Amino acid sequence: MNALEITDLYKEFAGVPAVKGLSFAIPEGEIFGLLGPNGAGKSTTINMVAGVVKIGQGQVQAFGYDNQKDYRHTRRLLGVVHQEIVIDNFFTIEQALEIHSGYYGVKDDPAWRNLLIDRLGLRPHLGKIMIKLSGGMKRRFMIAKALIHRPRLLILDEPTAGVDVELRHGLWDFVREMNKKGTTILLTTHYLEEAEQMCDRIGIMHHGEMIALEPTHDLVRKLSNRRLKLWLEEPLAGLPPGLEEYAPSVEHGGTVLVLNLPVGGSAGIMLKHLCRSGLNIRDFETDQSGLEEVFIQLTGMGGGKNGTTA
Ligand SMILES: Nc1ncnc2c1ncn2[C@@H]1O[C@H](COP(=O)(O)OP(=O)(O)OP(=O)(O)O)[C@@H](O)[C@H]1O
Structure with a gap:
């Protein structure tokens, strides 16, 4: 009912x-x-x-x-x-x-x-x-x-x-x-x-x-990207090939590589691509945008009554 x-x-x-x-x-x-x-x-x-x-x-x-x-x-x-x-x-x-x-x-x-x-x-x-x-x-x-x-x-x-x-x-x-x-x-x-x-x-x-x-x-989940942040043993001279679809970017003088898993993308396939790249990974971190980002995407509005509100 x-x-x-x-x-x-x-x-x-x-x-x-x-x-x-x-x-x-x-x-x-x-x-x-x-x-x-x-x-x-x-x-x-x-x-x-x-x-x-x-x-x-x-x-x-x-x-x-x-x-x-x-x-x-x-x-x-x-x-x-x-x-x-x-x-x-x-x-x-x-x-x-x-x-x-x-x-x-x-x-x-x-x-x-x-x-x-x-x-x-x-x-x-x-x-x-x-x-x-x-x-x-x-x-x-x-x-x-x-x-x-x-x-x-x-x-x-x-x-x-x-x-x-x-x-x-x-x-x-x-x-x-x-x-x-x-x-x-x-x-x-x-x-x-x-x-x-x-x-x-x-x-x-x-x-x-x-x-x-x-x-x-x-x-x-549907509306938010997930980000994978990788700390590397050796700094990268440039962006590694084979990871283009994850919009890679480097930070901290090439020692941190950031990949974005697109909406609906498979984490398993992304990890396979990552293994193939042969990168020497020291540590990693993932994050996902929450409702606030979803809300901003949907309504095209930022800010609100206070910093964390709609
Ligand atoms: N009694 C009323 N007379 C005239 N306009 C009104 C009246 N009540 C609401 N409105 C208008 O109707 C629209 C919707 O207002 P409403 O208060 O339902 O929105 P809301 O989503 O609850 O907003 P908020 O998050 O600020 O409370 C607004 O444009 C508001 O100005």
Whole structure:
């Protein structure tokens, strides 16, 4: 069963399209990463799924229920952490969590509430009214709030934006734990490294369209070159013959030879060519470009909100 199925979703603001006929599905149990540069249409998509932005055209189904026709039902199946911090200013964390489970028509479950409070590190702040919490604490509260009714699909729109490293790690551990217990996860993040580590599959949006959607490993492998760096016993006078297809280059006065294994190329054949070359190799190192390079290749964009982000 698909946790989420989006079909031909379209939205424009003042005549300018933000999401252009988007279709994709997320099977139950998956951690799916939706990536894309600023303005790609990720939040608009999530907001249409969550029912807070009206769908222009198309359909959204959660666990087989249409989110427009069966709004009350789908609302209970989804837990959404929006990008903007939205809190109940003058309630304490505990009061707000109690109220929210009532809002979803779910019976208050103190054991579950306490588990969320503890796992999200909210216990020391329980009695504080929300307006007095730090930004990181507010975000933790939003995550607890999104989970209070035990949704089957948790949607996190940039949950780690502006939060410290400790919370980020703790949060992802918790998300993994929730996923292992059966919650499907849809997340957006600008931290490509996080997406690479967390997600089973990644979809990349650009200008309102999905320009790639693949298992994370395949996406990285398919679009990235692998480099083989060889430290040689004797410096090379020139480029060795028979290795032209690997775009060889030399570094460090000829003592380091760099070969590039093209996308889809065979490492075995490259190594055979290397053996035939008779080079005297002292050491070697390989590296592979990660999601960041893949993302830049696909969208033609470099840089981002910070050095390692989209
Ligand atoms: N309420 C709105 N009114 C007008 N335009 C909007 C509105 N919400 C989004 N847009 C526009 O729609 C486009 C897509 O924005 P969206 O926020 O969905 O992108 P995003 O991929 O989530 O970007 P970011 O990574 O910056 O959050 C942008 O051009 C944005 O300016």
